[in-house]
Amino acid sequence: MIIKSILDTDLYKFTTSYAYIKLFPYAMGTFTFKDRDETEYPDAFVEALKEEVKAMSSLRLTTGEIRFMSGACRFLPPFYWEWLSSFHFDPEKIRIERDEQHHLHVEVSDFMYKVTLYEVPLLAIISELRNRFxxxxxxxxxxxxxxxxxxxxxxxxxxxxxxxxxxxxFSFNVQDAVISYLNENAHYCAGTSNCYFAMKYNMKPLGTHPHEWFMFHGAQFGYKHANYMALENWVNVYDGDLGTALSDTYTSDIFLSNISRKQAKLFDGVRCDSGDEFLFTDRLIARYRELGVDPTTKTIIFSNALDFDKALQIQDYCRGKIRCSFGIGTNLTNDTGYKPSNIVMKLARCKMNVNQPWKECVKLSDDLGKHMGSDQETEACLYELGLK
Structure with missing residues (x-):
């Protein structure tokens, strides 16, 4: 069994889940899997994946897990953990199949506050099984x-x-060993996004919100208003906590033009997850100054497929201009000499309630080749935002 706890996921899955409960409790969504390498998976892989999904259904939040998360996450109310203690992954919600080219297809549909919880565990399972097979x-x-x-x-x-x-x-065991080493030896490791390992090693769980939060707002309220409304609604839920804004769902150009002075002052900083980090730093600093905000009081969290050498270059560039920190993932937990899997699960469609029609979701990016969504809807998004 690869996933051993409901907490074996990123913190922002829980913070986003609660935000849906509070603001959009009837909203529904579908997450779809994409393998950017177009890997050909063997026949037995699908059956092994289904067995792991079936095993996930037995997981339940424990009393000890509730106690830890309640203490570590004051921004989430007790009733959320009470609800989560009754939650279980439902294999009936997950469609898994393989096409004629042996490419893997995975799709999950449910209420937004539940379906968001499937993304990270499913990706972790697929990545580990891929290495085994x-x-x-x-x-x-x-x-x-x-x-x-x-x-x-x-x-x-x-x-x-x-x-x-x-x-x-690479695997649960590799991540366990890596975090154990970091906890004992890394003086400047601020914590981990994985709540299970944060509990196991008494570390700080870290995270704010994902691209899906902005994609949901884009689909429901229009792409021009998505960034502004997503940030406003995040503040409505968390009242200044979890104050790192994700900048690239509809390109950083659009984000920087949309962000208001209130948001620039209220949010502690931004997360840069695609594009040229050095160019983004210059443009963000210029925008802060334009809005009358001192950039040296703000922080950029860089998280775009970083290694430590690249992070050091960025830190040197930011010194004296703006604070910086780094979210490092694959370079820590899958630096094994094999090519890491290039897999994602993204929100593909959503609707406000069961009676509404489905609306497609789109994610743009500052990196070429990372746009998500149908060609038609992506073109419509680019046109609406004046990017084409």
Missing amino acids: FGNVANMEQICSKLAEKVQLSDEHKLTFSEFGTRRR
Whole structure:
């Protein structure tokens, strides 16, 4: 059994789930899987995946887990954990199949506050099974040797980072070993996005909101208003907590033009998850100054497929201009000598209630090739935003 706890996921899945409960309790959505490498999966892979999904259905939140999360996440009310203690993954909600080209297709549909919880565990399962089926074996001695070098670089240069590697980890055991080492040795590791390991190693769980929050708002309220309304609604739920704004759902150009002075002052900073980090830094600083906000009081969290050498270059560039931190995922939990899986699950469609028609969801990106959505809806989105 690969997923051993409902907490074996990223914190922002719970914060987003609660935001849906509070503001959009009847909204429904569908998440779809995409393998950007177009991997050909063997016949037995689908059956193994279905067995893992079936095993997930037995997971329940424990009293100890509720106690830890209630103490670590004051911004989530007790009733949310009470509700989550009754939640279970439902295999009937998950459609898994393989097409004629042996490409994997996975789709999950449910109320938004529930369906969002499936994304990270499913990706973690697929990533680990993929390694098993293709005969990839982790060399723990090699992993620890590389990890020691990364931690030494972080300590020497006071480079603050968080572990963000659940969804594309090599395996549960590799992530466990990595976080254990970080907890004992990395002086500038701020925490982990994985709530299970945060509890196991008494670390701080970290995270705010995902692209899906903005994609939902774009589909329901229009792409021009998506960034502004998504941030306003986040403030309505969390009243200033969890104050890192995701900047690239509809390109950083659109985000920077949409962000208001109130939002720029209220949010602690932004997360940069695609594009040229150095260019984005310059443009964000300029926007803060334009809005009368001191950029040295704000923070950029960089999280776009980083390694520690790249993070150090970015830190040097930001010094004296703006604060920075780093969310590092695959380079920590899947740096094994094998090519990591390039897989995602994104919100494909949503509706406000069962009586409304489905609306397609789109995610643009500052990186070429990372747009998500049908060609027709992506074109419509680009046109509405004046990007085409």
